[in-house]
Each structure stands twice: as structure tokens, then as C-alpha cells.
Amino acid sequence: MDNIKKCKMEQNSCTEDRIQHVLERCLCDLEFNTPDKQLWNAGLCMNRWCLEELVMRDPNNFPFLLQTILKKTKEVLIQCQYQLVVPLTLLFSSTLLKTPYLHPDVLLEAYSIFHRFLSWPEPYCTSCQHLLNIIHNELRAPGISFQRLVKAEHGISAADQHSKTMMVLLVSPDENISPEIQSVCKQLSASHQSRRDVITTLILQSFQAALGGKIHLQRLRDALQVKQVSELEQLLERVTHCMETAASTADQKSARQSVLQTMERLTLSLIAISGVNYSDRGCAETFSLPFPKCHTSYWENDNFDFLTNIVMKECHLNIPPTCQQDKDDVDVEKEVMDNHSLSTSTSCHSSSFNCYTSATYTSPVTQSKSRKKPKKKSKSLIDLENISLFFKKPISLGTHLKKSHSRQDQFKTASCPLQNPAFPQKHLCIRRRPILSNNESDAPSAEILVRVLVFGRDREAGRLARAYSDLQQKEAKCPRLTKMCKLQFYLVPTKRSSTSMPNRFSQEDSSTDLAQMLGVMDPWYDRSVHSLLSLSSDVLCQPAWNEDNSISEYMVEHLPLMAELVLYYSRHADQPVLVQLYRAELSLAGGGKRSEVFIHSLELGHKAATRGVKAMGAASKRFGINEESEAVPLTLSVAYNKVACSRRSQWTQADLLCTSINVHKASTRAGHLESRPESLWLSVTEIPKKISKKNNTQNSLISNVNVDRVEVCSCKEGDTFAVCLDQDERKFLQSVTRVEVSLCCKPGSSSDWKSFKSLPGQVQALHASYCSMLCLPFISFSTSHT
Template structure:
């Protein structure tokens, strides 16, 4: 911390000089000190096992959550600190301050208009900064503009989506799934985490959430003229029709945010009349005007699952969509097609291949044409609509467009996709599935494999892509014992087991501050939860941090998924196509360490020769000029480590680092490449392990081929074009260039800012 840093707390806090009320000044000073403590911890370098940073942020939010006036004080402080950060070019603190600002604005009901305008102008000023600061500032400037025009809109839409409150005006729902890897979580530990997160998410009924939406919106619109205590009491009367008032509030907001020009004064007038109707129906005497009461943002409903099989991930999403779907929420389609989509994996025992034409006249003579007679004679067999094996052009282009939108790509291929029917913009899909994985490198590797399987399935037939936006989150968890004094050597040992988490901590300091520290805390908190009675806790740390992460961490870091073709020594055994995300290890050792001395003495060979295997390596060298240069060589080595996660945050994510152990015949112990082939030149085979996961280990391997995984959606061979068209060769070259550059499948893991480097 430098002497001239903008976070110096010497002297009085901002606002204390101009505050007449001494109690308010004390509160503001306390909030100011808490905020600076968070920022100071953000600037320090700590290990992955530290857990003080996330607690500081959580404590600060708890101080302002129960009182809207405290939120106003926090907004004032954050705006001043953002202005200081802009003047002194302290970009590290801009992202945390922006997230803190918006989290307070969403929950508060009495932010003055001048403060909202000041926040909006500040976000506009930050648009001059590079990515990701300008991206985050633009998103928040748009939200602030909406909050200025229609107060209470951000809170209302967030609660409706997260709590799945049914209505005709805003039919969007968000679902939060937490998948814990059994390799890290035992059944006992998973039960503790489930008791913590699911009980906190179901503490309130939907009627209470509707009351909160109505009360927050009316308080935000009417301000000090709203009698908060009377309104709250009226909404909780036994005979109050809360659902009717809820639908009126949502419809009024939708009418003024639908893009049509409306009179801004009618929004205030309509809700003022609704407020009067609520009090009149309750027949309450008006109470003295009191300050705005708090309507804190409830935690989203969390579905926790122990992730035993890969299919559980997608079947859980499909099941919940089927449960929550209504005619307004789903895409307009025929009932038979809707049943076909969701039954695709709900009944895997049924065959989807048709052996006949599907015409009753072409059925075998032994089978009656009458469907009722067929069902009577064959009660255990059922026939349903068959799916097309060959993907349609519309489905493939829709899937491709989704991939380009997620990566933020704007190339010539987007011109090909224009005008294609049956496509939905990403923001208009009725469902958003937030998939949060808890575990280590093994867990993210399983997630990459499951995501690749989903893309393969969607390329054949769209089931989820047209309905669901999928966002991926990752909380690293380990049960390794906490280390004593943190040193650089200790930190490196921990990072070997969670390389992907270490990389995210380097590129996003706010992620390191809030999420990385949970690695050792979650197992401890789960054990504490099991040891206590399972009662609902209103201030549970883990559900709050999950809610904060999934709400504000919406900027992904794209990790390249690599495909590997594994060939075995047994000719009768077919080769296997697999994928990995972070690491691939090759072990070619043939003898145990206890036998090395005796064996080397008899054969007069070195231990390296006894342990190693002669491998033939062919790879494409990565160069600054991007020129393709194929290189081949052979060497004897005992093991090979292929890492897809760079050790330095400034390196690219689309490059493999291959390290050979005990390789004396190679000039360099490691090489950088994007594609590589390795095969054995001896009778000795080797073992391959993907993402350090013993469940994904292959033995007696003869050769492997590794290359970036191609998105199954990128299958453009059958795109129909006019036979003769001007500029056809140019389009073909452009399509080939796009295919090579943008067709790689990546796994987007959300953080608070993406890659800041």
C-alpha cells in the first residue's frame, strides 16, 4: 500500500463532516472502515487457504442489508471511492466497487435520484477504460438507467426470476444448481452442505416473496410518502389478495419497460393508486410517516445434488423445466414436439430409430393398423415420434449462433446466420440455468466432458439450447489439511491440485478474494451444520456467498476443451475419443522403485532406461508468427505431463505445455503446441490419466492424438447456397478461416470480471 493510495483511512471518513446527526456519522464511519478493510485485503497477496477476505465482504453487506439508510450511506462512499480510483488509475478496485454499488442499489428502496444520476454518469465515464472495466460499466449503466425510469425494476425482476414467481408479464426464470463431486465430497459431507444451502433457499414461501416485490416496488416509487409499516401490515392481512396486487405491479412495470413510448408520470400515478387501494382494503388508520423499511434480496432457490453420473446434470435441468414450464414460458410448439424434446432423455430405454416408414399402410400384416388394437396386443411396447438422425440446417445454425454470441465473436459467419428462422436471442430465452460445480480439477474435467456431450446431443436435435441459457460457475473445494505458515513453496503445492482455480485467482482478484478462500471453509462449515440442529438460518454464510457469486459473476473466462483419441495395444479394442480440460498425464514406468537397484545391476542399465519407454512425438510448434511448423522426434521418458492451464496469467489459454520427465535426449524439457501425437516404439505400453482423475484412467495405451476440440455445432458442409454466386470463393475462404479460428469448443466459467489481464 503506497502512501498516496486513495484508500488511506487517516482522518475523517467522507460524509462525516457534512452529517449533522452524530449517529448517522458513526454508522457511515463504520461502513467506510469496513469497505476500506475489504479493499486493503484485496490488494494483499495471500494463499489459497486464507479465508478472511470473503468474510469481510459478507460482513459489510450484512451491515447495510437490514437498513435501507445504511445502503444510501454505502452508495455515497462507494461513489467517492470510484471517483478517487478513476483519478489515481487504481483499476484493481474498480470491479469490486462497481459490484458493491449495484448490490446496494438493487436492495435499497430510498436511493435519492441525484445519487442514481451521479452513479450513472460515473459508469458512463468508465466506458473510456479498456475491457473488462468498460463492459461491466456499460452493463451497470443500462441497469441504472432502468432503475431511474422505473424505480424498483431491478429488485422486482431479480426476485421473480430467482423464485420462479408465475406471471404473464415477465415469464423468465432462473434456476441455480449446485453439483458436488463425490471425489471430493463424501456422502456425510454432502449432506451437511445440502442442509445448509437448501434450507436457506426455501425459508420463505412464494406468497412472502410476492409481498416483498409489492412492498419494495411501492416504496421505491413513492419514497418517503409511503407508510412502510402500514403497507407491510396490510399485505400480511389474512384476507389480502397479495397475488392480485403482485400481478398488477409486474404488469405496470412491464408496460413501461417494453420499449414503447409511455408517459413516465403514469408509472408513479398507477402505483400510487394501487398503494391507496391496498391500504383502503385493509381498513387501516394511517400511521405517521416513517423511514423506508428494508426489503433485503432473498437468496435464490438452490438445488443441491451429489454428481454421481454425467447424465444427472442435464436430466435435473430438463426435469425442472418440465415442472415449471407453462404455455407462456415455453416456445410456441406443438404438444407432440414438446413431449419429444423432454422425453429424449427421460426414457432412454426407448429406441429412437424407426424400422419402417411410419405409415400405417406399410406396417407388417401381423400388426393391425388400428392403434387401439396394437396397444391391446402389445401392452409392453409403445411407439412414439421418431427423431431425425440428421440435424436440420436451422438447428445447426441456431447452435452455432449461440456459440458465437457466448464468445462475443462478430465475424463474417454472423452474416451467414442472419435471416435464419426459429432462432431466439440469448436474452429472450425463458430459462437461465446457473450450474455451479464444487470440487477440483477432476470436477471441471467432468464438467467439460458433460458439456461436450450436451453439444453433441444438441447438434443432433435442439432440446435445451432454444429454451435455456446455461452459465457455469466453479467453487474450488479441497479437503486437504490447512497448511501452517504460508510460503511460496506451500502455495505451489496447493496450486498443483487446483490449477484451474489458481489461474482464475490470478486473472480476477475479486474472484480470489471471495471464492478461492472457500476451498477449506466449506468442509468445515458442512461438519458444523451436521453437528447442530437443522433449523433455518437467516444469516448463513455459504448460501449468501453462492447468491452473490451467481448474481454478479456473469463474465466468463473461456477454457479450451481438448479432444484426445486413445488407441490401445489390443487390436480388438476400439479406440476411444475423450476430452480433457486442464491436464493429461502419461505414465510409462514399468518397474517399481524397489526393484530398480537389482534390475539395473543385472542389465547394467540406468534407472531411467529401466523405467522409461521410447516414445515417438510429432507436434505442431506454436510460434509468434502463427506459422505452422511440424516437428517430430523420439525420446525415452518415464512420464509426460500435458497442461492446458498456463502458469502465468499473461499466457494464452489455447496452448498446451508438454513436459517430459527425465528426458535427457531432448534439448528442451518442455514444448508448447496446440496439437500433438505420441506413440510408443516398444512393446511397452503406457497409462493415460485425464484431468488427474483416477476414474478417467486408460491402461495399455499405444498412442494418443490431441487437438483442440471442435464444437459439434460447426458442421457447415451441407449449407445450401446458390450454385453460381459472385464472390463465392471469397466466402469459402472466409468460412474456412472462421472455422479454424472460432470452431474450437470452450468451457465458459463465470467470474466477477473475466480475464482482467
């Protein structure tokens, strides 16, 4: 007997050492930056699954891991290791979610430690505040986090709880879907557990989280098996009411004591025994989270019309025959003005993609008379501005450089309300800011949360951006979908598509710059999501858990690693990162015009044409694919507004002999994230000299410049070029004569400042709705990092 105890103690000690080691590996080198960082992180990212699998072998491992995390957090607090704060809060919350039973002293210690991070800057204080809210609820109602998550994902609601969470997997149909994506869609889209099994799991988990080892789970499980589903639902409703009431009680001790007493009474009545022998205890069990019900959709059009059908069908709702403006919308402008200060501070710290400042629109830079020294602000304007604007640098946006008088007259007409000499204005500031799309467009009372997980690369992100822009325009006229649900968008990068299709050339697939950009901002996203691209499909398709180490006979089926990634990402990431959208105004050779939206890149010329030709598959053999050096150059007029450190407008115009022009998002590296995140990189493949008669090839020169507005047009009549948006062959346009690229604005806001008129001599205060930048909110684990 002594040998058995000694062997068990040695085994526990060995397991604890392994837990400590794997935890250190999870947090290792989050700021490590080398050329092979992605491959390096691919090995490190596996440690989180190793840690979870190791802990779930024994329910007693959960309290030890939580205490180990707290010990590590104390070191981080003393050494000021900023990059480890958010990962530690996520590791603590995800472990606490599955902990079978925990003594309240551990939670009290955790609350005391993480409370000290509230004085730290963003995003660390926000992440800790979120964790403190979880601990606050768990101290009063043990196991309530598990209960709320499962009920929302499975649509199980009590009388006072109506929240529902839906998951939609969005996949592109025009390419070979990788095996890991096929596995995810197949397993998560199927129904895994019946409603009865889910309710039974919730009841047993609530009893164990409150009473711990005082109950015998097998005896309770046998008692629940003989009950009808309606009886189980009534019992779960009583449990839910008890826990939700306790969570909203101010006094922690009385709230927790009320839950314990209620659970004991329900246990006694459930097993129908007058006196329970608590010494006859069973073993604690670790309850895995039941898989949520998912819907798989394929891209057909760049819109979200399919989401409306899914929401209606899932929630058994009817589409209203008419769309009337909600009464609350009347006071939107008043509410925006009242929350002017709040929105300013929020937009500056919620993401490094949304720190915009006020801008003063000046006269065209082509006129030398307009280049005057900037006037000082009057006291009246200073009194109207928010105090936070004093710490921001001004931006001066220039106008377009045009040779044609018609274009200059058109600009003067558009800017007339601002510069009418009959009504001189000393000061007129127009506030530029990105809208917090997930807060402003979604209804505050929406009870349905729809998580849209986009699988793909920058091409699929571009399709999402166009669908989001289309949704904004439709909802601005007739709010329907956003009145019913709140949308959250997740980006799951995938590997390059297979090029082994018959009769098709090897094609350059789209990049993953947006996922890399999110990884630069959020190391935990880079470690847990983006770095998995380096793993092979065989590894991603393997089960995350060892089949020989089943937790209990009641454990749900095992999922592949890729599916576990999707569930972890969607359940634990909740911070929006706003990514600027861009608009391309296109003029076609036939006289038509077209407006498109992109999020990452716009290719023009030979590179765009090559991508379009390759997309034809077998038909591309007839056209042939030439190298860039063999492309036929075009003489194009290129005008761009250069982004300067002083934030002044520097418009440049030149006629260039070039083959390709590429405009792509600049914020893809760490060095570009701190300044002008909305800017773009303009890359021009220029032909500096004519082709020699003795040599058929031509020299090329690639020039790069940081810009925020670009205009390209053909100089010769009859010359046209091709344009491709976000490396998406479905957005390939030919016979284009002119393209204008600018920041995309919220529908209805881009023209407000042009039509505004004020009284003579009146100073206009800043207005929050003018020139609101349209941003796509991607969900990540944290908003930004330093």
C-alpha cells in the first residue's frame, strides 16, 4: 500500500513538473522575431494543446495549473513583461472554464493579482478587466461561465435568458478545399449531441462546480436518465435562475452560500434519499464543452444575403414585410454628439488601426496662391474641441492634380461650401475617424450573436470586405440583419490551394498579409492561429487528443487539431481590430463607371492581366504568360498624395512608362503599425529607357512610396489596362481607362462635409458623423500591443 502511494506521489510530481515546463513553452519567445518566425511558432503553438491534454488527464491538475499561472503572473507584474499579460489572462480564463471544482481562495488570490494590472495601458487593462468580470461571477456562482457558453451555443435559454450564439463557416467554392478545412466543415456542421445530453451535462456540471467531491456523479447521472426532457429542462431552469441571481448579488459570501444550499436541496430531491452519505463520494469528472452547431456556407456573391436566411431559419423568425426606421434612430445624432469624448478616446486605444485625427481641408495645392501659413486656432474653437485632440498632430489633405480644366472646375464646385469667399470662415475642422462598426451598426438589444469564420487568405478577406460594405449600404437604408443579430468576423488563414488540377498551370495564390498583420498586433493570434499554416495537413487533420487518454466514457468525440483551433479562436477571442477599407472608382472604355471596395491590394496592368489569364485554366495556354520584362509598357498618368511625417499633403503627378502598378496595404510589418495605419504602398514597375534594338528585353525599375490617395489614367486615347482587386480573379476588370483609390467612408458620411453650409463668420464645431472611415472589424485576442 505504501508503494502504491509513493508511486502515485511520484507520478503527480512528474505531471506537475511537465505542466510547469509546457506552460513556459506556451509563453516562450512571443516577441521573438526572425525570418523563420512562422516555422518557429508552429512548433511552439502545439504546446497549448499539449498543456490542455496534459491537464485534462486528471481533474486535480486544473487547480495546480491555475496556481502555476498565478505564480507566473506575479513574476510578469514585477518584471513588467507586457507581452505576457494577455496570454496569461487567456490561459487562466480557458482553464477556469473547464475546471471541475475550485476553492474560492484561489479565485480571491487571482482577483487580487489581476486587479493590479488595471493601471497598465491598453490592451492589458482591458484584458484583465474582462478576466476580473469572469472571476467576479465565478466567486458568486461557481461554473456559470461554462453554463452561459454552452447555453448560448446550443440555444438553451431559461425564462430570463434569451442569448443565442451561431457559428457560420465561410468557405470559397472556386478552389480545392484543403483536407483540414473539409474535416472542420464536415464535423462541426453535423449535430453531435442531442438536446437531452447537453442539458444533462449542464446539470451535472453545475452540481459538481458548486459541491465538488460532496456528490456522487454516477448516482446523479442515473437519476437523470429516468427523467423526461421536459423535466430536465425545468430542473435546468431552476439551476439557471439560482446561478444568475447569485451572479448579480453584491455580497459574494451570501451569493455563493445561496448557490450551495440550493444545489444541495436539488441533489437531495433528485436522488430521492432523505439522508445522503457524503462519505460515499465518486470521482470528479472533467466535462468537455459540447460542440456548437455550425453552418457551412460557400461564397457565391459578395454579400451577406445568405446570413439572413440562416438567422431566420435558425431562430424561427419571419422577415418583416416593410422596413421602417426604428424610433431610436431619431436620436442617433444626438447620442453621437453626447458621446463625442467617449468615442474619441475609444477609437484611439481599441486598435492601432483606428487612431485618426482631425483634418483641415485646404484649397488645391496646384495653385501657388493657396500656399499660406496655417492660421492659429481661435479661442472659440479651442473651447469646442475635446481636450484629447491637443495631443494629436493635424493632417492636411490635398486635392487631385489634374491637367484638364473640367476636373479642376468639378473640384471647385464640390469644395465651394467650404471656401465660398462670400461667407468666409476662419476655422472649419472636420473630424476623421473610423467608425466602431461592431458597436454602431449593430443593434444594442440584439440577442443573437453570429460568428462568421472566414477561411482563406487575403483574397477571401477582400470578399468579406465587399460583403461588409454592401451590408453597410443596405442597412443604412433599411436596417434588417443588424437589428436581429450582432456580427463578429474571424479570419482563419489557410494554406495555398492545390495546383495539381489537370489542364491548369501552377498559379500564384493570394498572400496572407492581413493574417500576418493581425499576428504583428496580437502575438497570441500569431502563436495560436496564424502559425498553424506551417503545419502539414496531416498534422492538422489528426485528433487533438490521444484516443488512449479518454477522460471518461461520457466524453464527446475527438476533433482534429484544426477544428479545435477554430473552437478555441471563436470562443476566446472577442476584441475587434478595425482594418481600413478602400474604394476604387473605375472608368471603363465604353464610358461606364464602376465603384468597388478592397481591403488589401489593387493590381493594375501586366500583373493584373496575368492573374486574369491564369484564372482561365486550360484556356490560358492559348494566350501565353510572359514575364514582366517582356510585357508591353503603357504610358500612364500617375498622381498620388504622399504620406509625410508632418502629415501634410504632398501631391505628386507624373507621366510614367510602366508595366504594372500595385497599391497594397502598408501595415503588414511591425515598423508600419505606429504611423498612418490607413496608408497604402504604391509600387510602380517603371521602364526608365526605351527598348534597345539589339536587345528584346527591357530594364525595369520598381519604385515604392507611402500614399493615402492614388489616381491612374491612360495618357493616350484608346489605351486601356486591367485591374484586379485583392488578388481575386473574380474581381478582374478589363478595358479600364482610369482608377481613383481613396479611403472608404461610412455610407452617408463622405458627402456630408461637401453639402454643409454655415452662417457667415460662424465657427463650426467638430461633428462625429463627418467623414467617418469605414473599417472592417476582425476579431482577435487583443486589440493591440506595444
